[in-house]
Amino acid sequence: MHFTHQNIDEATNLAGNGPNGNRATTKVKEKKRKEREREGERNQILHPLPSMLLRRISTTSFSSLTSPLCHQKRAIPLPNPNDILLLPPSAGCSGLQRRLTFRSSPSCSRMASGFQRTTQEPTARRPSFVPLPPSDADKAELFRGLEAALGSPFSSDPLSPPPNPLIVVISGPSGVGKDAVIKRLREVREGIHFVVTATSRAKRPGEVDGKDYYFVTKENFLSMINRNELLEYALVYGEYKGIPKQQIRDFMAKGFDIVLRVDIQGAATLRSILGDSAVFIFLVAESEASLVKRLIDRKTETSEMLLVRIATAREEVRHMKKFDYVVVNAEGKLEDSVKLVNSIIDAEKAKVRQRSVNI
Ligand SMILES: Nc1ncnc2c1ncn2[C@@H]1O[C@H](COP(=O)(O)OP(=O)(O)OP(=O)(O)O)[C@@H](O)[C@H]1O
Numbered sequence: 001m002h003f004t005h006q007n008i009d010e011a012t013n014l015a016g017n018g019p020n021g022n023r024a025t026t027k028v029k030e031k032k033r034k035e036r037e038r039e040g041e042r043n044q045i046l047h048p049l050p051s052m053l054l055r056r057i058s059t060t061s062f063s064s065l066t067s068p069l070c071h072q073k074r075a076i077p078l079p080n081p082n083d084i085l086l087l088p089p090s091a092g093c094s095g096l097q098r099r100l101t102f103r104s105s106p107s108c109s110r111m112a113s114g115f116q117r118t119t120q121e122p123t124a125r126r127p128s129f130v131p132l133p134p135s136d137a138d139k140a141e142l143f144r145g146l147e148a149a150l151g152s153p154f155s156s157d158p159l160s161p162p163p164n165p166l167i168v169v170i171s172g173p174s175g176v177g178k179d180a181v182i183k184r185l186r187e188v189r190e191g192i193h194f195v196v197t198a199t200s201r202a203k204r205p206g207e208v209d210g211k212d213y214y215f216v217t218k219e220n221f222l223s224m225i226n227r228n229e230l231l232e233y234a235l236v237y238g239e240y241k242g243i244p245k246q247q248i249r250d251f252m253a254k255g256f257d258i259v260l261r262v263d264i265q266g267a268a269t270l271r272s273i274l275g276d277s278a279v280f281i282f283l284v285a286e287s288e289a290s291l292v293k294r295l296i297d298r299k300t301e302t303s304e305m306l307l308v309r310i311a312t313a314r315e316e317v318r319h320m321k322k323f324d325y326v327v328v329n330a331e332g333k334l335e336d337s338v339k340l341v342n343s344i345i346d347a348e349k350a351k352v353r354q355r356s357v358n359i
Pocket residue numbers: 172173174175176177178179180181294295297298329330331332333334
């Protein structure tokens with residue numbers, strides 16, 4: 001028996017008057033409830049809620065051009081990409097949801113009409129169709145067609161923000177090749193500023209004041225400390241060495257990456273000041289024997305000085321694990337070491353979560 005609202009009511013009345021009145025009433029109510037449920041399901045299929053419609057359009061707006069429009073079980077015919085219908089910005093929704101809807105198939109027109117109900121688009125401002133150029137069209141034409149379809153021009157602005165300027169701390173035992181690596185790095189890489197360290201030690205042959213170091217007297221160095229002008233300083237083998245703060249600030253403000261060259265003690269102090277905001281690279285020789293030969297070949301230290309440096313180097317190698325990277329500067333392989341340092345800086349610049357320094 002097919003129930004209508006009228007005969008349900010009649011049956012309900014009859015049952016209420018008959019001998020099995022209560023049971024009959026329950027049966028009729030149950031049928032009525034099921035009928036309402038079925039009715040509800042049909043409405044759900046035919047008239048998706050506006051919020052569901054919006055979600056489907058937004059989650060499938062791009063893939064819809066090549067794949068089925070909706071992820072729902074009830075198959076909706078694939079719309080022709082040329083049938084993209086553009087709604088004007090005044091339509092009242094946001095972004096793609098406002099602009100993309102489809103015509104042609106019954107399901108698509110249902111979606112479109114659902115959209116119109118949602119946005120109450122006035123008839124006078126009915127949208128016009130903008131056909132997409134075919135994919136083998138002229139590049140410029142296709143570009144403009146895609147812009148028109150999406151409703152906004154394609155921006156040439158960078159999609160990722162520019163990387164932050166870095167502070168790169170290069171450290172390692174005496175004689176390992178810190179100066180040699182940095183000198184070559186400055187030749188092969190642009191946009192880096194090597195901080196000229198202030199030192200109280202005497203100039204070595206070939207060194208230039210203001211280029212290799214700022215050579216200052218011990219008295220001048222002590223007054224720099226008093227004026228809090230140094231990021232870090234230390235007394236190394238009886239001589240002061242320190243990093244002028246202002247120089248770092250000035251060059252970072254211009255977008256330069258900063259390279260600092262410090263001994264192991266200096267690196268430990270900088271780590272406590274800068275934490276993870278800077279990159280710490282430990283330069284090491286391939287072996288202790290190789291390091292000793294390199295120091296002897298340099299001919300800049302007396303035997304006693306060599307002894308102290310080599311004994312210190314033994315201790316310093318243990319600090320390697322506190323660094324972010326280790327670069328082996330092997331005998332005759334200076335170029336490889338420089339390449340690796342260069343790659344480390346490149347990788348740091350490509351990080352999603354950039355280091356950010358504040359000094
Ligand atoms: N890969 C390498 N192969 C051979 N010799 C090298 C290499 N790297 C550096 N040297 C040489 O080793 C010596 C020490 O290098 P450098 O002066 O750069 O060391 P450093 O770490 O800056 O030392 P210090 O901390 O004592 O100033 C120099 O004579 C340098 O030319």
